[in-house]
Amino acid sequence: MFPQNEHIELHRKRHGQRLDHQERKRKKESREAHERSHKARKMIGLKAKLYHKQRHSEKIQMKKTLKMHEQRKTKQKNDDKTPEGAVPAYLLDREGQSRAKILSNMIKQKRKEKAGKWEVPLPKVRAQGETEVLKVIRTGKRQKKAWKRMVTKVCFVGDNFTRKPPKYERFIRPMGLRFKKAHVTHPELKATFCLPILGVKKNPSSPLYTTLGVITKGTVVEVNVSELGLVTQGGKVIWGKYAQVTNNPENDGCINAVLLV
Amino acid sequence: MALYNFKKIMVVPTSKEFIDITLSKTQRKTPTVVHKHYQIHRIRHFYMRKVKFTQQNYHDRLSQILTDFPKLDDIHPFYADLMNVLYDKDHYKLALGQINIAKNLIDNVSKDYVRLMKYGDSLYRCKQLKRAALGRMCTIMKRQKQSLEYLEQVRQHLSRLPTIDPNTRTLLLCGYPNVGKSSFINKVTRADVEVQPYAFTTKSLFVGHMDYKYLRWQVVDTPGILDHPLEERNTIEMQAITALAHLRSAVLYVMDVSEQCGQTLEQQLELFNNIRPLFANKPLLIVANKCDVKKISELTEEDQKIFADLTAEGISVIETSTLTEEGVMTVKTEACDKLLAHRVDGKMKGKKVHDVLNRLHLAVPAKRDEKARPPFIPEGARIALDVIHVGYVERDLEVEMGDDYILDLQKYWDLMNQDEKYDVIPEIWEGHNIADYIDPDIMKKEEELKVKAGEYETDEESEDEEMQEIRQLAKQIREKRKLKIVCSKDKDVHGPRLPRTVKKVERKTLEKEMGDLGLDMTGKDDSHYAVNARRSRSVGVAKKRKREASVIPTSRTRSQSASRPPRDQSGVRDPKMAKQAKKLMKNQQKDMNRQGKKGEADRHVFDLKPKHLFSGKRKSGTNDHR
Numbered sequence: 001m002f003p004q005n006e007h008i009e010l011h012r013k014r015h016g017q018r019l020d021h022q023e024r025k026r027k028k029e030s031r032e033a034h035e036r037s038h039k040a041r042k043m044i045g046l047k048a049k050l051y052h053k054q055r056h057s058e059k060i061q062m063k064k065t066l067k068m069h070e071q072r073k074t075k076q077k078n079d080d081k082t083p084e085g086a087v088p089a090y091l092l093d094r095e096g097q098s099r100a101k102i103l104s105n106m107i108k109q110k111r112k113e114k115a116g117k118w119e120v121p122l123p124k125v126r127a128q129g130e131t132e133v134l135k136v137i138r139t140g141k142r143q144k145k146a147w148k149r150m151v152t153k154v155c156f157v158g159d160n161f162t163r164k165p166p167k168y169e170r171f172i173r174p175m176g177l178r179f180k181k182a183h184v185t186h187p188e189l190k191a192t193f194c195l196p197i198l199g200v201k202k203n204p205s206s207p208l209y210t211t212l213g214v215i216t217k218g219t220v221v222e223v224n225v226s227e228l229g230l231v232t233q234g235g236k237v238i239w240g241k242y243a244q245v246t247n248n249p250e251n252d253g254c255i256n257a258v259l260l261v
Numbered sequence: 262m263a264l265y266n267f268k269k270i271m272v273v274p275t276s277k278e279f280i281d282i283t284l285s286k287t288q289r290k291t292p293t294v295v296h297k298h299y300q301i302h303r304i305r306h307f308y309m310r311k312v313k314f315t316q317q318n319y320h321d322r323l324s325q326i327l328t329d330f331p332k333l334d335d336i337h338p339f340y341a342d343l344m345n346v347l348y349d350k351d352h353y354k355l356a357l358g359q360i361n362i363a364k365n366l367i368d369n370v371s372k373d374y375v376r377l378m379k380y381g382d383s384l385y386r387c388k389q390l391k392r393a394a395l396g397r398m399c400t401i402m403k404r405q406k407q408s409l410e411y412l413e414q415v416r417q418h419l420s421r422l423p424t425i426d427p428n429t430r431t432l433l434l435c436g437y438p439n440v441g442k443s444s445f446i447n448k449v450t451r452a453d454v455e456v457q458p459y460a461f462t463t464k465s466l467f468v469g470h471m472d473y474k475y476l477r478w479q480v481v482d483t484p485g486i487l488d489h490p491l492e493e494r495n496t497i498e499m500q501a502i503t504a505l506a507h508l509r510s511a512v513l514y515v516m517d518v519s520e521q522c523g524q525t526l527e528q529q530l531e532l533f534n535n536i537r538p539l540f541a542n543k544p545l546l547i548v549a550n551k552c553d554v555k556k557i558s559e560l561t562e563e564d565q566k567i568f569a570d571l572t573a574e575g576i577s578v579i580e581t582s583t584l585t586e587e588g589v590m591t592v593k594t595e596a597c598d599k600l601l602a603h604r605v606d607g608k609m610k611g612k613k614v615h616d617v618l619n620r621l622h623l624a625v626p627a628k629r630d631e632k633a634r635p636p637f638i639p640e641g642a643r644i645a646l647d648v649i650h651v652g653y654v655e656r657d658l659e660v661e662m663g664d665d666y667i668l669d670l671q672k673y674w675d676l677m678n679q680d681e682k683y684d685v686i687p688e689i690w691e692g693h694n695i696a697d698y699i700d701p702d703i704m705k706k707e708e709e710l711k712v713k714a715g716e717y718e719t720d721e722e723s724e725d726e727e728m729q730e731i732r733q734l735a736k737q738i739r740e741k742r743k744l745k746i747v748c749s750k751d752k753d754v755h756g757p758r759l760p761r762t763v764k765k766v767e768r769k770t771l772e773k774e775m776g777d778l779g780l781d782m783t784g785k786d787d788s789h790y791a792v793n794a795r796r797s798r799s800v801g802v803a804k805k806r807k808r809e810a811s812v813i814p815t816s817r818t819r820s821q822s823a824s825r826p827p828r829d830q831s832g833v834r835d836p837k838m839a840k841q842a843k844k845l846m847k848n849q850q851k852d853m854n855r856q857g858k859k860g861e862a863d864r865h866v867f868d869l870k871p872k873h874l875f876s877g878k879r880k881s882g883t884n885d886h887r
């Protein structure tokens with residue numbers, strides 16, 4: 001009936017292989033180089049681009065391994081034997097310095113907050129004009145009135161948001177473009193978390209956008225970081241932090257931000 | 262309940278292949294051209310189509326994987342348990358669960374991005390959204406790498422599992438490793454299980470089929486079981502335990518009497534007692550194997566006692582040797598009989614049997630009087646029966662002689678002279694076929710046979726003159742016809758045969774032929790054909806002609822036409838040149854003939870717009886021939 005379990009291996013064990021098996025195998029393997037080069041020369045189109053890219057990375061790997069094999073033959077000096085943070089003997093007693101540094105840091109932060117100047121990853125962003133961000137919506141019996149505007153970028157509205165009566169609302173923020181979560185990266189931990197947004201702090205293009213909640217590249221957003229479990233010096237749990245948006249959310253469909261520490 | 266076919270599960274691709282296939286399919290099967298100046302709804306539709314197409318493809322393939330692989334709750338518990346043993350139920354379910362989650366995630370991604378794309382107001386934005394969507398879907402698939410690899414391995418192993426029907430008649434072999442289970446199944450069925458001297462040669466279940474009493478029986482060979490508690494058993498032994506637990510079969514517990522397997526009889530008995538609970542409700546048989554090395558009677562007292570105890574409990578012990586085949590058939594018949602009885606009993610106790618019993622009725626004729634009438638077997642039949650049962654047949658001779666045996670049918674010939682049995686008879690001798698000369702009076706005998714068979718005799722005297730004349734004439738006609746055929750064959754005409762009407766028939770030949778046939782051809786000068794013959798020679802004289810001035814005397818026309826050479830001979834010096842000219846002419850015509858043209862001026866094109874040149878995408882290539 002049907003062959004059972006390891007019938008292929010059993011057959012090979014009992015009957016061996018073809019008389020010319022080794023010969024054929026050897027010839028096939030030696031032909032591979034020719035076939036590969038033929039394929040690489042004759043391929044065209046998108047397939048060829050992908051193939052060449054993959055082949056290029058393969059070749060780089062091969063070269064690296066070859067180099068590694070060569071390197072093993074020579075011995076090298078290990079220069080960094082001294083671990084980081086190693087202090088010479090005459091400095092061992094100094095401890096109080098670190099505490100002072102933290103205190104002065106806190107004072108500096110408070111001063112910065114008062115001034116309203118922050119160090120952000122993206123200091124300069126392209127300003128978005130009104131025609132880009134707001135689209136004119138025509139209303140009225142003859143579609144002549146043009147006082148309504150629709151936001152074309154991603155925006156954030158709070159939890160307790162209710163629309164104004166449609167007759168009176170000037171700015172329309174469509175539901176499809178309302179986002180609640182952002183992918184926030186911690187710059188030191190190098191880990192990304194999906195955190196809920198608490199509000200839009202500042203949009204660099206215009207204060208109007210800040211009040212509307214429009215999120216574009218460079219906007220500073222406040223996010224709920226209770227997931228990270230950060231704690232202040234005094235023992236209080238930090239649950240809100242600022243983050244700056246680093247991508248164009250309307251093009252990517254998601255908000256990527258970097259946490260400001 | 263879906264019907265699963267383990268051998269027809271679709272191949273599960275690796276994650277990289279999966280992504281490549283789907284993306285390249287999207288690129289090939291959806292429109293590829295879009296421009297900035299198109300209307301925005303057209304651009305949006307173009308990109309939305311791509312996102313939805315990719316999602317559809319992923320969804321379809323993942324759904325197919327999910328439906329192809331069997332759900333452990335839907336299949337027979339034997340197979341469910343076997344798969345648990347082999348593939349770990351939890352891992353299997355998890356892998357399929359991951360695939361299901363991936364499918365749902367991909368659907369969600371597609372939905373989100375299609376919704377976002379409705380607000381795309383430029384080609385760039387829509388394109389970026391499509392790129393993000395496809396990228397997300399492919400990332401989800403990349404994460405499924407491990408699950409897909411595991412499922413592919415499961416699929417390959419599943420397709421090679423033996424097809425064991427859990428409901429039919431089955432004999433199950435179990436025992437220590439190396440006791441002779443695989444040799445037994447090799448002897449009884451056509452299964453070719455590997456037999457080797459090391460333990461655990463059989464690493465999984467094997468099935469073989471055999472016939473007994475016109476029914477099909479399954480024989481299942483299991484890997485050997487060692488004696489330790491259930492928790493410590495490894496995968497190979499667990500397969501045997503699963504088979505024992507789930508298959509309703511007759512169990513043949515194989516023991517090694519000669520202790521060549523490495524276990525003493527006491528240890529084998531221990532194992533037997535340990536797995537005794539698995540034999541509940543199953544007809545049991547003990548096979549004492551390897552009896553050619555050591556018989557039970559040669560054993561020590563204690564060992565013999567073991568077997569005596571087992572027999573006392575009601576379990577039959579049969580000595581066998583798979584090497585000399587002694588006792589194998591007894592085991593087979595006894596096990597099959599026991600199982601059949603057991604199954605019939607089970608069916609009788611059930612409810613369905615009444616449906617069948619209600620329809621069966623054994624009619625016995627009522628007794629007429631007290632006289633006994635037993636069945637009558639004539640003497641001749643009885644003797645024949647005896648011969649069939651007892652006689653020494655050719656097969657026995659073959660078995661006896663072994664390799665030297667030659668089939669010699671001539672010894673059964675019944676000749677008058679018995680010495681001539683082995684004489685060599687040639688087929689052809691002195692140019693004659695011997696088959697023709699079997700009997701010297703063979704021709705006469707043939708005649709007699711024909712007469713006996715009743716062949717109609719030709720009654721020649723009763724024919725009258727008319728019939729005889731007709732026969733004479735017919736004979737003449739036949740002869741003349743043959744003569745004519747021979748004559749025409751001799752003529753050896755090269756080229757096409759012209760019909761008779763083309764050639765001119767001379768008056769002389771006509772009159773001669775007709776004269777031969779018996780017609781009177783004298784005095785036929787003013788007959789129609791003679792007058793016409795004279796007339797054709799002088800055309801201009803008999804008729805009046807209008808254009809007398811331009812009339813050319815026929816004789817000269819004919820002579821001039823005779824003097825003007827035909828066109829294919831004018832200007833040709835010698836036959837060599839003529840031949841060359843003819844060759845050139847034929848060459849010119851070759852091309853026209855091949856294309857089926859009527860002549861030089863035929864420029865008709867049969868297929869003005871062949872489909873293969875006007876369809877398809879504009880890949881690399883020109884318009885001349887694509």
